[in-house]
Amino acid sequence: MLREKRFLSLLALLVLAFQCVRSLNPSLNDDVLGLIVFKADLQDPLKKLSTWNQDDDTPCNWSGVKCNPRSNRVAELTLDGLSLSGRIGRGLLQLQFLHKLSLSRNNLTGSINPNLTRLENLRIIDLSENSLTGTIPDDFFKECAALRALSLAKNKFSGKIPGSLSSCASLASIDLSSNQFTGSLPAGIWGLNGLRSLDLSGNFLDGEIPKGIEVLSNLRMINLSKNRFNGEVPNGIGSCLLLRSVDFSENMLSGHIPDTMQKLGLCNYLSLSSNMLTGEVPNWIGELNRLESLDLSGNRFLGQVPISIGNLQLLKVLNFSANGLSGSLPESMANCGNLLALDFSQNLLSGDLPTWIFGSKAEKVLHLENKLSGKFGSAPKLQVLDLSRNDFSGLIASSIVVLRSLQFLNLSKNSLFGPVPGTFGDLKELYVLDLSDNKLNGSIPTEIGGAFALKELRMERNSLSGQIPDSIGNCSSLMTLILSQNKLAGTIPAAMAKLGNLIYVDLSFNSLIGSLPKQLANLPNLASFNISHNNLQGELPAGGFFNTISPSSVSGNPSLCGSAVNKTCPAVLPKPIVLNPNSSSDSTPGSLPQNPGHKRIILSISALIAIGAAAVIVVGVIAITVLNLRVRSSTSRSAAALTLSAGDGFSDSPTTDANSGKLVMFTGRPDFSTGAHALLNKDCELGRGGFGAVYRTVLRDGHPVAIKKLTVSSLVKSQEDFEREVKKLGKIRHQNLVALEGYYWTQSLQLLIYEFVSGGSLYKHLHEGSGGHFLSWNERFNIILGTAKSLAHLHQSNIIHYNIKSSNVLIDSSGEPKVGDFGLARLLPMLDRYVLSSKIQSALGYMAPEFACRTVKITEKCDVYGFGVLVLEIVTGKRPVEYMEDDVVVLCDMVRGALEEGRVEECVDGRLMGNFPADEVVPVMKLGLICTLQVPSNRPDMGEVINILDLIRCPSEGQEESG
Structure with missing residues (x-):
């Protein structure tokens, strides 16, 4: 240990003197020294670099190191995802034969070494997904003739992209995405005619996209999305004939889509979304027959959807939402049999719903196409369909059943009329169904219960009538049920109480009658239940969510009673029960009484209740006495379990008794003085959430803490997994995060101990x-x-x-x-x-x-x-x-x-x-x-x-x- 400390203290001197020492002692290795110097600037919490030993003659057997078998010199250093932190030091500059440097997915900080690219053999640099900061020197890339791949993605680099990048003539891949680069794009990048992949997305680059992109004849992928580029899409992009992927989305580009793009016959991904592009969608778009994903959403396109879209038979994702498109969807789109997601929401489309979507007319077309080419099945493969916020009219075809893969369907905010098809119940994969804000009538089909995967069902603001079907109780995954502002009548079905996942329910502004099923109080996850403005009556369910329901959620029901509506429910007093001593359960009509001298006995129902109540009270007293004894025993065990061995860092409780738990504090504070009492004292409760209650207590040194008592023991991982994850969370520190200070574990009780925030x-x-x-x-x-x-x-x-x-x-x-x-x-x-x-x-x-x-x-x-x-x-x-x-x-x-x-x-x-x-x-x-x-x-x-x-x-x- 002492030898290692002395060695590390002399590292800087050794780096300077190494060339002289090597001439005297040829056995010393540049690579060993360079890597040990590099390691000295790192923290290695997972001990992934434990094999790196300064006494070794060669580093070729070290983890993450790969040597050239001929020269026995380090050729590759790959340390991805090892949780390393610290900075990238000077030691790497000793690795003169390094070809590949990959340090991605770590926690490295600081700036980049300005001499890194002067390693003349370096071909690959990957420093992505770290926390590196600062600007990149303008001359950083002046000596990078061998560099073929560069990735600095997902860091915090700022300033301008160095113009010297154009000096790297061999570059085939550049990824500078998800940083904070500013300024304009260096025009010299277009001079890298060997470039195959360019990703500058997720920065703050601005200005126009420079001209000259046509020189990049080898370019396969370009992503300039999520920047601030303005001006027009460069006309020369059509000369990059090998392009497979083009993404210029989320900028401020304007003008028309350049006609030269029709030459991109190999392109399978094209996104120009969230810009300010204008004009009509060009008809030649259908010539890009390799397209699998086309996204033109969030622009200012006008006119009709071109018929040529039907030629895109490989298309899987099509998004034209949030434009100004009008007219109807072309029938030719029936040929797009591979579509998985289709979004034309927020346009001005009109006419009847396209029959080809629902298969009524398209089945023949698809059948013919299948015979001709063998490419299509008998129905579209759509998983996501969003046609909301248009002006579609007509009926929803019952043949929607052909969309058996459908998971998300949104037809809201249109002018659809007629009944809701019962065939929705045959869509077993459907998670979201939104038919709100239309003119639908008729009743909710009982078949809807067959769509048992539904998570969200919205049909508000229509003209639906009839009852809410009992079959809704079969949709056991349902979380959101919104049926407000219709003409629904009848009672609220008791089957709704089976929907244990329900969070949001809105049945307001209907004509529902009767009382609410009492079983609804057992729904564990309710956050909102709006039944206002109906004709409901009787007492609200007692317990659970209904104890705190908002008065506005039950208003407009004159016959409802309970605390939420500030109206006392009337007492029910039945007529007295008369027990005739002249009758007997064993007697038959006309038989003589068995006890003719017995007096008549009259007992009212209230007398019977009093007798029963007395019996219950006696039993209750006995039961409470037994429970108190058990609680006291449990409390004493819990209090005994909450002990702590103070010390630095993580401090584990020495307790190993099966009845006690394990307490770990990350700050080495003393144990609880009133912890167990606080957990059982309602007065110390700060609040309750989805996973448990939070209490305030005080440590022995007077330090207040907040304790979350988890009430989801059945969902908690094993102790080993639980402790591993909690310790990870305990290491996260930030001035704007509530610090996790410790935890407590038993098989039946888990506590999280947080700093107490007083405000x-x-x-x-x-x-x-x-x-x-x-x-x-x-x-x-x-x-x-x-x-x-x-x-x-x-x-x-x-x-x-x-x-x-x-x-x-x-x-x-x-x-x-x-x-x-x-x-x-x-x-x-x-x-x-x-x-x-x-x-x-x-x-x-x-x-x-x-x-x-x-x-x-x-x-x-x-x-x-x-x-x-x-x-x-x-x-x-x-x-x-x-x-x-x-x-x-x-x-x-x-x-x-x-x-x-x-x-x-x-x-x-x-x-x-x-x-x-x-x-x-x-x-x-x-x-x-x-x-x-x-x-x-x-x-x-x-x-x-x-x-x-x-x-x-x-x-x-x-x-x-x-x-």
């Missing part, structure tokens, strides 16, 4: 007027920025929060936000996303739409959506969803509508009126709307959000930096 939740400050203090604009902006920083830190640690809401953002004594409840999903087994959304994302209005579609991957962008809702909540002071007397107001829709009508300032919290800067508030609200875009890829990541917030607060500085 209360953001929810209370916004909606309950915590202490009579309302938040100023500066305080609100700082809360938004701090929350964004905390989420960015979590995402860098590969943790998705899943549960962003105002009650999970706490405010400390200095006004700083601290986000809590992160990482809980890591403590549970691999759950279905809909179980996660019911347990974790339980707050109404914050849940990203991708939770409802199995085909869409859940990523950090679901946190971005929740953050966007939170931003709007902070600025407006309104809850994400609010139920009014005759309407349901969704915050995102309200603000978006106000923005479109030019009255966004009217949405600002009234308590801020006259005391906020409009040039900050309005951009922040727009940022919130961008974060809540329906398509996850259209939302920014949290790093971009932070940069935007910085520009909003200090616009002049941002302009100087980008200039």
Whole structure:
């Protein structure tokens, strides 16, 4: 050990003197020395570099090192995904024969070594997915003749892309995506005629895309998405005949799609979405017959959908949403038999629903095509179909059953009429069905119960009548049921009580009668149950969600009673029961009485109840006595279990008794003084969430902590997995995150110990007027920025929060936000996303739409959506969803509508009126709307959000930096 410390202290001197020493002692190896110097600048928590020994003659047997068998010199260094941290030091410069350097998916920080590319044999550099920062020197690439592949993706590099990059004549692949590069694109990049792949997406690059791209005759892939490029799509792109993938989405490009692009006959992926492109969709688009994905959404295209789209027989994804397209969908699209996702929402399309989608007329066409080419089955393969927000009319064909793979169907906000087809029940893969805002009539078909995979069913704002079918109880996965503003009658079926996953129910503004089934109180996940403005009567169910149901959710039902409607239910007093002593259960009509001298006995029902109650009380007293004895015994064991051996770092309880648990504190604090008492004391409870209650207690040194008592033991992993995940969460530290200070484990009880934040939740400050203090604009902006920083830190640690809401953002004594409840999903087994959304994302209005579609991957962008809702909540002071007397107001829709009508300032919290800067508030609200875009890829990541917030607060500085 001492020898190693002395060696490391002399590293710097050895690097300088090595050439001289080598001439005296040829046995010393440049590569051994260089790698040991490199290792000295790293932290290796997983001990992945334990085989690296400075006493070895050669490093060729070290992990991650590969040598040239002829020269015995290091040729490759591959250390991907080893959780290494620290910086990239000078030691690598000793590896003169290095061909490949790959350090991706680690936690490396600091700037890049300016001499790295001077390793004249270096061909591959991959430093992606780290936390490297700073600018790249302009002359960084001056000596890179051998470099063939460069990836610096997913770091935090800033400044301009060095113009010297054009010196790397052998480059075939460049990936600088997901950084913070600014300025214009160096025109010299088009001089790299060997380039096959170019990815500069997810930066802040601006200006026009330089001309000259036609020189890149070998280019297969180009991605310039998520930048700030303006001007037109370069005309020369049509000369890159080998292009397979083109992505210019999420920029500010304008003008028409250049006609030269029709030459890209090998292209299978084309996305120009979220720009400002105009004109008609060109008819030649159908000549790109290799296309599998075509996305032109979010532009300003007009006119009709070209008939030639039907030539794209390999097409799997087609998205033309959010444009100004008109007319009807061409029948030729019946030939697109491989479509998996089709989105024409938010256009001006009209006419009847295309029959080819539902197979009524298209079956013959498809059949003929099948005979001719053998490429198609008997029905489309659609999994996602969104035709919402158009003006389609006509009937929904019952032949929709041909879409057996359908998982997501949205036909909302059209002019469809007629009945709801019963054949929806045959779609066994269907997760989301949205038919809201049409003119549908008739009853809800009983066959709907056959769609047992349904998670979300929406049919609000139609003219549906009849009863809610009992068969709805077969849809056991259902989480959202919205049937409001129809003409439904009859009673609420008791079968709904079987839907244990229900979170949101809205049956308001109908003509429902009868009483609510008492079993509804047993639904464990309910967050909203709106039955307002019906003709319901009787007492509300007792227990569960209904103990705290909002009065607005039950208003407009004059005959309902209970505390929620502030109306006492009338007592029911039946007539007295008369027991005739002259009759007997054993006697027959006309028989003589067995006891003719017995007196008549009359007992009222109240007397019988009193007798029964007395018996129950006696039994109850005995039972409570026994339970108290057990609880005291259990409490003493729990209190004995909550002991701690103090020390540095992780500190494990020495207890090994089967009846006791294991307590680990990450900060070495002393044990609890009142911990067990607090867990059993209702007065110490701070609140309850989807996974358990939170209590406040005090450590022996007077340090307060918050303890989450998990109530989902059946979902918790094994002790080994649980402890491993908790310890990972315990290492995450950020000034805007609630620190996890320890945990407690037994097989039946799990506790998480957090720092105590005294200022209360953001929810209370916004909606309950915590202490009579309302938040100023500066305080609100700082809360938004701090929350964004905390989420960015979590995402860098590969943790998705899943549960962003105002009650999970706490405010400390200095006004700083601290986000809590992160990482809980890591403590549970691999759950279905809909179980996660019911347990974790339980707050109404914050849940990203991708939770409802199995085909869409859940990523950090679901946190971005929740953050966007939170931003709007902070600025407006309104809850994400609010139920009014005759309407349901969704915050995102309200603000978006106000923005479109030019009255966004009217949405600002009234308590801020006259005391906020409009040039900050309005951009922040727009940022919130961008974060809540329906398509996850259209939302920014949290790093971009932070940069935007910085520009909003200090616009002049941002302009100087980008200039």
